[in-house]
Amino acid sequence: xxxxxxxxxxxxxxxxxxxxxxxxxxxxxxxxxxxxxxxxxxxxxxxxxxxxxxxxxxxxxxxxxxxxxxxxxxxxxxxxxxxxxxxxxxxxxxxxxxxxxxxxxxxxxxxxxxxxx
Amino acid sequence: xxxxxxxxxxxxxxxxxxxxxxxxxxxxxxxxxxxxxxxxxxxxxxxxxxxxxxxxxxxxxxxxxxxxxxxxxxxxxxxxxxxxxxxxxxxxxxxxxxxxxxxxxxxxxxxxxxxxxxxxxxxxxxxxxxxxxxxxxxxxxxxxxxxxxxxxxxxxxxxxxxxxxxxxxxxxxxxxxxxxxxxxxxxxxxxxxxxxxxxxxxxxxxxxxxxxxxxxxxxxxxxxxxxxxxxxxxxxxxxxxxxxxxxxxxxxxxxxxxxxxxxxxxxxxxxxxxxxxxxxxxxxxxxxxxxxxxxxxxxxxxxxxxxxxxxxxxxxxxxxxxxxxxxxxxxxxxxxxxxxxxxxxxxxxxxxxxxxxxxxxxxxxxxxxxxxxxxxxxxxxxxxxxxxxxxxxxxxxxx
Numbered sequence: 364x365x366x367x368x369x370x371x372x373x374x375x376x377x378x379x380x381x382x383x384x385x386x387x388x389x390x391x392x393x394x395x396x397x398x399x400x401x402x403x404x405x406x407x408x409x410x411x412x413x414x415x416x417x418x419x420x421x422x423x424x425x426x427x428x429x430x431x432x433x434x435x436x437x438x439x440x441x442x443x444x445x446x447x448x449x450x451x452x453x454x455x456x457x458x459x460x461x462x463x464x465x466x467x468x469x470x471x472x473x474x475x476x477x478x479x480x
Numbered sequence: 481x482x483x484x485x486x487x488x489x490x491x492x493x494x495x496x497x498x499x500x501x502x503x504x505x506x507x508x509x510x511x512x513x514x515x516x517x518x519x520x521x522x523x524x525x526x527x528x529x530x531x532x533x534x535x536x537x538x539x540x541x542x543x544x545x546x547x548x549x550x551x552x553x554x555x556x557x558x559x560x561x562x563x564x565x566x567x568x569x570x571x572x573x574x575x576x577x578x579x580x581x582x583x584x585x586x587x588x589x590x591x592x593x594x595x596x597x598x599x600x601x602x603x604x605x606x607x608x609x610x611x612x613x614x615x616x617x618x619x620x621x622x623x624x625x626x627x628x629x630x631x632x633x634x635x636x637x638x639x640x641x642x643x644x645x646x647x648x649x650x651x652x653x654x655x656x657x658x659x660x661x662x663x664x665x666x667x668x669x670x671x672x673x674x675x676x677x678x679x680x681x682x683x684x685x686x687x688x689x690x691x692x693x694x695x696x697x698x699x700x701x702x703x704x705x706x707x708x709x710x711x712x713x714x715x716x717x718x719x720x721x722x723x724x725x726x727x728x729x730x731x732x733x734x735x736x737x738x739x740x741x742x743x744x745x746x747x748x749x750x751x752x753x754x755x756x757x758x759x760x761x762x763x764x765x766x767x768x769x770x771x772x773x774x775x776x777x778x779x780x781x782x783x784x785x786x787x788x789x790x791x792x793x794x795x796x797x798x799x800x801x802x803x804x805x806x807x808x809x810x811x812x813x814x815x816x817x818x819x820x821x822x823x824x825x826x827x828x829x830x831x832x833x834x835x836x837x838x839x840x841x842x843x844x845x846x847x848x849x850x851x852x853x854x855x856x857x858x859x860x861x862x863x864x865x866x867x868x869x870x871x872x873x874x875x876x877x878x879x
Binding site (some may be wrong): 366367450451452453455456472474 | 585645
């Protein structure tokens with residue numbers, strides 16, 4: 364089954380991070396991605412720019428309304444995702460626990476809606 | 481007729497590979513209906529379970545054909561057809577342990593794990609479960625539907641967790657069985673037949689878990705705990721239906737065979753050297769059961785066991801029982817001191833805290849304070865029989 368690991372974290376600590384810490388964090392994500400690839404569970408992953416750079420659009424009475432900022436303002440914001448393919452939820456939960464985000468933020472595990480064909 | 485005990489086995493087998501518990505239930509219900517119309521005229525088949533499985537699979541495939549769904553129905557159908565072929569072999573493999581682990585998966589809401597087991601393994605309908613868990617039948621039914629959808633849609637596996645995960649996952653299963661038991665006897669007067677039945681059925685689930693996991697000490701410990709508690713059910717009320725506290729129960733009314741079985745289980749569990757909450761709680765009950773032979777409970781042992789449980793769980797219920805036990809070994813002042821060490825804020829709405837407090841205050845001759853504590857306890861109690869008991873206790877206080 365395919366799952367998306369939806370990553371939520373507080374962007375503030377990142378802004379004051381020392382280069383060595385940044386390097387360490389990037390290394391942790393790299394190793395996690397490598398592990399997923401080695402197990403043939405990796406499909407895709409992207410990191411998002413901070414929610415402060417988000418713009419939210421909604422259509423209201425045929426007119427688009429554009430608002431600066433994310434849809435929901437939270438301390439821990441949507442920061443990125445991993446798309447993985449694993450046998451079941453237990454396997455997905457294991458990968459979620461290994462994801463570096465799980466130790467400083469939250470990882471939401473969402474099954475992907477299967478497409479026919 | 482196929483014994484009701486077959487129900488969970490059939491559901492587990494039908495759902496094990498598709499993970500679609502709701503579809504398995506629907507199919508099995510239809511299979512039972514056609515059994516009712518076929519068997520009386522054509523005779524009961526040699527292997528009723530296999531007959532039901534085959535009928536249920538046909539129903540499931542029909543249901544799938546008529547339904548257009550977003551998921552990959554073809555794969556689902558071929559899986560079912562494949563199993564239809566294997567089902568004719570006869571012996572139905574027991575997949576119930578997998579079903580228990582799916583029902584008690586951490587991705588399922590904690591309060592829904594016991595209801596889900598009662599429905600899928602034992603075949604209780606939502607209304608009976610709702611009445612034991614004090615929610616409306618409509619709400620319970622909706623939550624059960626949602627929980628089953630979660631199993632199917634989120635990919636919760638039908639699998640006994642591998643060795644390295646078992647220690648983490650097994651407590652969820654045992655906790656859910658214990659919750660089913662606790663709900664079942666929260667109505668000790670036995671006025672609610674479905675609740676009374678539920679306690680017995682939870683014990684049956686405990687037996688199933690102990691049978692399927694004979695090397696897990698805590699599974700045996702849980703069964704021992706439930707048996708010890710159930711052994712006293714006839715003594716919990718007197719002839720006129722009034723509540724009788726443990727210390728005043730007539731030991732002659734305790735079920736000796738059930739207690740003996742509990743003791744045997746506990747000994748087996750202890751030999752495995754893997755201590756846990758349920759074994760310790762069962763051991764507390766065992767130390768109470770000693771009163772049958774010696775006339776008094778083994779209070780020093782009870783204090784030691786509650787010490788261990790308190791360290792392990794930090795639970796307020798345990799702390800209150802520990803304070804009462806300390807009263808028996810060191811006197812009421814020491815018991816009260818143990819109770820006073822707890823945070824009263826978190827316990828202010830907890831009836832057992834106030835009744836324990838009242839009891840201990842009375843034993844230290846602090847009658848006015850005891851009266852106030854009894855009033856708190858009486859005001860918080862929902863069971864009328866226990867409320868009357870507390871009122872009698874309060875009235876008995878000397879001026």
